[in-house]
Amino acid sequence: MSTVWLEMPIRRADSTGPKRRDPAATREKLLTAARREFADSGLAGARVDEIAARAGVNKQLVYHYFGDKDALYLAVLEWVYEEIRAQERKLNLEGLPPQQAIKRLIEASFDHLAAHPDFIVLLNDENRGGARHVRGSRKLEAMHSPLVSMVSTILSEGVRAGVFRKGINAVHLYISIAGLSYFYFSNTPTLSAIFGKDLSSPTARRARRKHVVDLVMQSLRP
Amino acid sequence: MSTVWLEMPIRRADSTGPKRRDPAATREKLLTAARREFADSGLAGARVDEIAARAGVNKQLVYHYFGDKDALYLAVLEWVYEEIRAQERKLNLEGLPPQQAIKRLIEASFDHLAAHPDFIVLLNDENRGGARHVRGSRKLEAMHSPLVSMVSTILSEGVRAGVFRKGINAVHLYISIAGLSYFYFSNTPTLSAIFGKDLSSPTARRARRKHVVDLVMQSLRP
Amino acid sequence: MSTVWLEMPIRRADSTGPKRRDPAATREKLLTAARREFADSGLAGARVDEIAARAGVNKQLVYHYFGDKDALYLAVLEWVYEEIRAQERKLNLEGLPPQQAIKRLIEASFDHLAAHPDFIVLLNDENRGGARHVRGSRKLEAMHSPLVSMVSTILSEGVRAGVFRKGINAVHLYISIAGLSYFYFSNTPTLSAIFGKDLSSPTARRARRKHVVDLVMQSLRP
């Protein structure tokens, strides 16, 4: 009874009608549901109905909060990019010795994809469509990664310190680091089917992580 | 030459009528059109109507020749996989010195994706769907790549010859070689947008190719 | 009266706009239209487009309210069965002398089919399909007719009263009463064509009704 007394007034406080109104929460539920649906089914395959159902809210609210399906997709893209940037900001590579810095970068890239496998699949449609949404987004425009210039600095330092060979392009190294993990995560199903061997097990994943770190680190030797 | 002389007049002779009957050609036109449409729009986004229109044939023939949209998609997958295998068969790595063999493999992987950029995008949906079609295909089951065991052999030889370091896993090296090119091609649009610089130009592509070869070759040094 | 005064003006006031919202009415319009279309064309021959057109509503609403064509067909079946049961409930055979009771039952059966000739034709497809829908319907499961047991009681009373002969099975008598009318209504077109004589005229129908009553009543004599 006390629970009832404690909770009911709170609930009623911001809701006179039968349905609680919580715009921020509704928006977030929609965004989360959309992220899952887009990851599961792609942009074309995703269903607005399904997103609303997953969020447990009325379909019309998709249009109320986001405008249309495309804009919702963009909102999801912005969200996952922001996640990446947040993770990058937490890396604190500046003070580290070059080799440690690169190693940490590789591991962080791998771990981020491991933790957010939907990032890959969300980007696929965007790439097929020529990055239509990304290019049209002011938010994403302002979200340029600081990592490339950071990698550039680290490489220079490493060369100066005699631990890295010369002539490595920072942009391409960054792409390589991303690609070595990305491809593994994105293509595990077909690779597993073709090789007839499960590449998604924890053991296989640990082996892959080590392989990627080794490959890049060894390739940087002078 | 004689074949041409013998066949062409015959074909032309009665190709005055509006419609020629050529089941094999029709099937192939559909397959080609489907490959394009699936690459452009994905499995969910592809339109059977559009495929038929691109092929210039009646829509019903999709069902006549392939059964349904999914089966057509599988046929396209089988085609692109067969292309990859054909390319692999032509590599002739056996007689080469280990370093040359790996180099050729890397370059061929890159060049194949450059020549067939749709391969990537065709696989995206398949991977999102857990390789549903690939796993259900007997043709693909019988199409296991010989390359992994070949890479394994090359690595051993390289180690014995003192040109490669020890402890490199052949499966993961194969995945890495593929991934370093794959990710570049698949994510060029978003990467270009994010980096604010066109990565798809011929110059950029040549630079990427060189980078990938260098990265892998350097990483293999003892 | 006050209700009327209060509501009617309101409804009329804003019914100037093109579309009024009335889910229940929409559902019913669809059901009525479906009943006609299924009766006219059968389950396979009925067109969802036509049903929507007859109802004057959007086709999608068929799926919105009923799920699919089959479920709509089931809803129609449930409706006509409910009609039959309602009619049976109104018969009040309990207090009547046995002969009057049976006579009223026969006449009511005939008259119901005369008033609802579509019942027959709606059941045809269902019987061809092995009563697939009826067996899957909880509503119909709960709608068992009380008439068989009632006929059983009436027969016993009639035997006890010396007006009916012994040994008549209630289920089969019920089926016979139904069948004698059913077949006439269901096969009038072919019978008329074959006999070269219109069996559907009011005169012919009255004659048939009398014949059926006589046949059954005479057969029950001790």
Next chain:
Amino acid sequence: MSTVWLEMPIRRADSTGPKRRDPAATREKLLTAARREFADSGLAGARVDEIAARAGVNKQLVYHYFGDKDALYLAVLEWVYEEIRAQERKLNLEGLPPQQAIKRLIEASFDHLAAHPDFIVLLNDENRGGARHVRGSRKLEAMHSPLVSMVSTILSEGVRAGVFRKGINAVHLYISIAGLSYFYFSNTPTLSAIFGKDLSSPTARRARRKHVVDLVMQSLRP
């Protein structure tokens, strides 16, 4: 060996190519297949493809031999009507005492439907369509049943002999005899479902047959 010698030349005689040509057989196979398909699925639900597949011949032959789907349906109708007439011709009721004659007629009606349950279901669509095909068929026009006049004669004789009551209409008695069996066979699935009891078992069928004979015979008593 002798069998081969006897049969092969005959078969080869009229077929030089790889496919045996036997127009009459092909036509009959199509007709049989069509009868099954129309019985299973109705006129609207039947598929020309399925009919050809069941017959094991090319679909085009349906059009070659019958014109179109409707004409094929009519051919099936003519076939089943001819079967009924053939059975009626074999009855030989003329010489029998009135009661025996009627009894034999009832039993034969019941047994014919038991042996050819598809007759019912084939007629359903025809009746729904207002006997469109039957009325347009010259063959069926010429196939009027002799039974009605025969029943008329039998009834008169029975009245004269004092075994039948007066005032029974021959057409309606004929319809009743047919209907008492017809309805049982046509509606067994729904009746079984509604009554919650299998009416199609051999035992149930025997009981029904006896009931029908009794009902009619008792009703004829003076």
Next chain:
DNA sequence: AATGAATGAGTTTTCATTCAT
């Protein structure tokens, strides 16, 4: 803010029928 009804354009698939050989 939130709901569910309603819409119209599309999407895959089916089907009777015709064509070319």
Next chain:
DNA sequence: TATGAATGAAAACTCATTCAT
């Protein structure tokens, strides 16, 4: 006679989006 390819119209069902409350 027989075959399989080809066609066009339509069928059931879907879906993003808007409307009315």
